[in-house]
Amino acid sequence: MICLMRTMPEKMIPRFQWWGLAMFVAVFVATQDAPQAREPDGRRHQVAQGTVDTTGKTGAEIFAQSCAACHGLDGKGKEAGELGFDVPTPDFTDCQFSPREAVADWVAVAHEGGPVRGFSQRMPAFGGAYSEADLYKVVAHVKGFCSAPEWPRGELNLPRALYTEKAYPEDEWVMTTAFGRTPASVSSSFVYEKRFGARNQVEIKLPLKTTRNNGAWTGGAGDLAVGFKRVLSHDLDRGDIFSLSGELVLPTGDSAAGLSKDTTVFESFVTYGRLLPSDSFLQFQGGVELPFDTAKAGREAFWRATLGRTFTQNGPFGRAWSPMVEVLAARELESGAAIDWDIVPQVQVTLNTRQHVRFNVGWRTPLNNRRGRSSSLVAYVLWDWFDGGLRDGW
Ligand code: HEC
Known part of the structure; x- marks a missing residue:
């Protein structure tokens, strides 16, 4: 019984989040066109x-x-x-x-x-x-000038969510920042992604965190991660893309500030992206975190899913807005461990006309196990550097 209660959403979740979610779902459903055979060329x-x-x-x-x-x-x-x-x-x-x-x-x-x-x-x-x-x-x-089928098509490159990683291989810089409340904290992560060949991508991620304790801000760098992603299947007619990733999180972080796991962690996950009718899309990521030294960090499983839709301003060719709602789940891999659930409503918007610089802002709220887990405002700026310099295309 106690166990069951721990996994249930608590009653005290502020109501506006539920209103936000309900409104999102209502808008989503109301703006859906009647289902129709998806055109082979996908999005828009x-x-x-x-x-x-x-x-x-x-x-x-x-x-x-x-x-x-x-x-x-x-x-x-x-x-x-x-x-x-x-x-x-x-x-x-x-x-x-x-x-x-x-x-x-x-x-x-x-x-x-x-x-x-x-x-x-x-x-x-x-x-x-x-x-x-x-x-x-x-x-x-x-x-048709490049008809080689191994190259995934751009329609399968879905708008990036705040947490759920994409299946599409990218050439990108992403800086994500989360502002926590209790205790006050600012955590950022810098991600560099480089694609090579038709289906592969390498990634480097560096987290930084500062926290306010007794009026003073302290912080430092967290553990550096190096990852590799490979697209296993992609098909524009079917409208989906599926990838496998492996990541090594190295214990390079500041242990004194509590920002390192002090052991190397291997992370492996799959990512899946799917086009849905009316410019909607679904993305999924699921995997495990396996520390080399389990005395220092626990093994964990996680999964994340994102549902969203893209709207364009001023007719079909203008600025793209992609409201999304993301659900995050994580649990320690030990018997009886509870699942931590979070929900993250968010909106991604293209900042420039080239559409290769984008901004996303959302609100992450724990749905259960709220002790020690507070809500945070999360935002990123993304730059698809393959499509041009940061100052190009405004
Ligand atoms: C008068 C010359 C001219 C004609 C005619 C022309 N283009 Fe272009 N096109 C350009 C130039 C120049 C660029 C590169 C613009 C840049 O890099 O800023 C370009 C870029 C493009 C791009 C953008 C590619 C990218 O980088 O993403 C597309 C697509 C394109 N053209 C399609 C067409 C099509 C289709 C036609 C015929 C219906 C056409 N163009 C006719 C000169 C032309």
Whole structure:
């Protein structure tokens, strides 16, 4: 009985969190379209469905007629010198680059011109000349320049949640900060991710924490983690991506400040991302933390799930807002241990027109076992450095 009570949400959880969650679910349900067969090109593809008046030309014909002069008939791009202006065109045959850009983003560029994604105005707008359906056809042709199936498509690169890790391999910097209340604390983590090859990614993570005790702030660095991720399967038609990760957390942190586990910890987890109808998505992460010295730290299992939906401002090509709700669970791997549940409603927003700098803010609240676990405000800034410098594309 006592055991059961420990795992139940406590009565004293402030009501506004429940209101927040209920409102989120209500908005989510109310804005769902009737379920329909998902278009193979995934996220935001339905933009094209309303526009059926096409020129009757194939994507290849439109490309030859309107794009090849600058992009080359073979899609390899041209140097600035060949074009008569100072902006080179990208190499669409480069699989490092081409598959990771979502079709809808390229349609946005072709429809509105380069500046809609923070590119040069040398890339003209074709929205007046072609319907969106035609532009989807020509972008499908452009996608064909790298048709190697091992490269996961950009549509499967779902908005990053605050805690649930992504299945998609990334080139990113992420700085996450959590502000705790009792005791007052500020914890940050700096994550650097680098993709290599079609399916792999390495990651380095450094946490820092300061806590206020008796009026004085003390803190330092936590344990440095080095991780590796590999995509095991991905399929845009099926709409999902699945990866496996391994991480070593090294005892480099400040032990005196209580910021190190004082033993190396091996962490392994799977991540799964799934496209749902109407620009919604689901992400899941589940795994274990296995310390080398179990006298110093306990073995733990954890799982995290995120449900969200992306909305765009000013029509389909504008700023993207992705409200999400995340549920976190963790328990020590010993018999009778209780599961700690947390909920994290949050909103991610693109900050610049290139959409490669993003901000996410949320509120993490324990749902049970609240003793010693307080709520915190959590936010990150994310920079997808592959898509351009931090100051590019605003
Ligand atoms: C007058 C020359 C010109 C024509 C014609 C042209 N483009 Fe471009 N395009 C550019 C330039 C220049 C860039 C690079 C802009 C930059 O890097 O700031 C570009 C960039 C792009 C990109 C962005 C790729 C990325 O980096 O994510 C896409 C997509 C694209 N063009 C598609 C098309 C399509 C489709 C057509 C034909 C319907 C077309 N372009 C016709 C000059 C042109």
